[in-house]
Amino acid sequence: MSDPYPTRPEREDSRTLLQKIAEFIHPGPDSTDELIDWLVEAEHNQIIGNDSRKMLEGVIRMADMTAGDVMVPSTRMELVNIEDPHDQMMHGVIDTAHSRFPVYEGERENIIGILMAKDLLKLQRAPEFNIRALLRPAVFVPESKGLNDLLRDFQSNHNHLAIVIDEFGRVAGLITIEDVLEQIVGEIEDEFDIAEDDGDIFGLADRTYRISGDTLIERVEHTFAVKIESTDPDDQFETIGGLIAHEMGHVPKRGEHFVFAGLDFAVLHTRGGAVKWFKVSPASDETP
Secondary structure, three states, X not given: OOOOOOOOOOOOOOOOHHHHHHHHHOOOOOOHHXXXXXXXXXXXXXXXXXXXXXXXXXHHHHOOOEHXXXXXXXXXXXXXXXXXXXXXXXXXXXXXXXXXXXXXXXXXXEEEEEEEHHHHHHHHXXXXXXXXXXXXXXXXXXXXOEHHHHHHHHHHHOOOEEEEEOXXXXXXXXXXXXXXXXXXXXXXXXXXXOOHHHOOEEEOOOOOEEEEOOOEHHHHHHHHOOOOOOOOOOOOOOEHHHHHHHHHOOOOOOOOEEEXXXXXXXXXXXXXXXXXXXXXXXXXXXXX
């Protein structure tokens, strides 16, 4: 009678005697620091490249990190008050560079949902629409939530933002999928991102200018020798992006042109409902 539980054949050890001796003398790493040292040595020996070493190191270090380590603290969170008028909401969303906003009711601790900047466009087409119907469920995670687990949750639930709660149940901050990924690949930038020291107004070869949306209005006035004021004297703006978006009356889209104060503002790039970059030139009769 055959054995109902046959034993599995042992896998043949393909290591050579020399490899066995080497591993006995120099055993594998038994700590995170030693493993990272191995990666540095592998890069030095040209086994892996610098970028690969940094990413692998980021993955290793992330295993010991929690949501509380990389979250945006509550004092720096950009929130939307559900009781604010629509125009005030739109102004706040346009004046920042985020695509998602936690929404609160009454107290800032009372987060009732997440508002997508793009969903505000629906209110432009249907002002009678209830803002509450646009809210998406808020996801809450503890400060102790591991980044590895959080990344899996983001991927499986298709959420890109979570509210971080401290041990007493209070809002401690927020964290996005970008915050987590940056622990692996470093700061995520696009082709329009520049360092703060590099400035925000650039002259182009065709004698036009590329101007970031967060450039102070005074700088634009000085560059073009014009006076830029809101058509509504009660509205006060600091950045050119916030002012132009307000004057347009809707969330700007890439490729749109808007003539204001004798200048043609062409939208080059947007992010999170805000203009990241304009192409600016003196307006002409042919300007659309």
